[in-house]
Amino acid sequence: MLTLTFLGTGSAFAKRNFNSNALVEAWRDGPDRQSAPDATLLIDFGVTGPLALHALMGVAGFEYLRCGASADYRRIERVFVTHTHFDHVGGLEELAFCNLHVQRDDGGEPRRPMLLSGAPVIERLWEQSLRGGLGVLHGRAACLEDYFEAAAIDVGDGRGFRLLDRYRLDLFATDHIRLAEPYDWPSYGLCVRDESSGRSSFYSGDTRHDPAAFGPMLAAADVSFHEVQLGDEEDPVHARLDQLRLWPPEVRRRIWLYHYSDDWDAPRFASVAGEFAGFARPGRRYVLFD
Numbered sequence: 001m002l003t004l005t006f007l008g009t010g011s012a013f014a015k016r017n018f019n020s021n022a023l024v025e026a027w028r029d030g031p032d033r034q035s036a037p038d039a040t041l042l043i044d045f046g047v048t049g050p051l052a053l054h055a056l057m058g059v060a061g062f063e064y065l066r067c068g069a070s071a072d073y074r075r076i077e078r079v080f081v082t083h084t085h086f087d088h089v090g091g092l093e094e095l096a097f098c099n100l101h102v103q104r105d106d107g108g109e110p111r112r113p114m115l116l117s118g119a120p121v122i123e124r125l126w127e128q129s130l131r132g133g134l135g136v137l138h139g140r141a142a143c144l145e146d147y148f149e150a151a152a153i154d155v156g157d158g159r160g161f162r163l164l165d166r167y168r169l170d171l172f173a174t175d176h177i178r179l180a181e182p183y184d185w186p187s188y189g190l191c192v193r194d195e196s197s198g199r200s201s202f203y204s205g206d207t208r209h210d211p212a213a214f215g216p217m218l219a220a221a222d223v224s225f226h227e228v229q230l231g232d233e234e235d236p237v238h239a240r241l242d243q244l245r246l247w248p249p250e251v252r253r254r255i256w257l258y259h260y261s262d263d264w265d266a267p268r269f270a271s272v273a274g275e276f277a278g279f280a281r282p283g284r285r286y287v288l289f290d
Helices: 049-056 092-102 119-134 211-220
Strands: 002-008 021-026 039-043 078-080 114-117 149-152 161-163 167-173 188-194 200-203 223-227 255-258 285-289
Touching: 002 049, 002 200, 021 049, 049 092, 092 119, 114 119, 119 149, 167 211, 188 211, 188 285, 200 211, 223 285
Parallel strands: 039 078, 078 114, 114 149, 200 223, 223 255
Antiparallel strands: 002 021, 002 285, 021 039, 161 167, 167 188, 188 200
């Protein structure tokens, strides 16, 4: 079984539902028969990530994330980074420092979770986001490998990365922020495949509405998570709700919307529950494959 639980579902500036980061759990038998998953992966860990993970450890079924009064970062084996905006990477400094200085393994060694993304994101992540806080250890300069086992993944190589051998996760480029033309600033989404059943799931990451690029993946997925912008800006860097409404009903009903603003539960959005799978909510396990 593969499940996905949002730590938060809010947009970058939302205050009610934390940043849109997610915990993927791979299970051999399932959460009803296991106290903890066999493998874990965070999809992003933004500035509200530490607080959201702390809240999640108090939810029934997530007790394994607790270490005394704190969240147990040793349970996070992998982190996939979609892109380097603060709401997606702002919590990585805390995760790194806790693994190095506070929550070492039973042998006293620091934990280094695997850090996964396309090479352009990993390069920018250290130089432009993390080096300012993590770049110095006592008595020496530090590097990314002091904290993480970095693994760059090529988009479209057909290999991706795996959880429990059975589940393959492939990157695809997203058209989020542009310097001069589409895809010239690196950001990614994930297509998740169960190689045992042939079924798939879709996670958009931050992106403009881009059906030409990943329409077939979205249409084929049994369950999808697509970011949404509830406003009506003319040149959005996120997919607007009115644009996502253009998908056929049979596709929309399999799409959970996330990365929404704090007014998501206003009366004018009440129809979303009937048009889509609904607004994804923090702390709820969504089954990708059983």
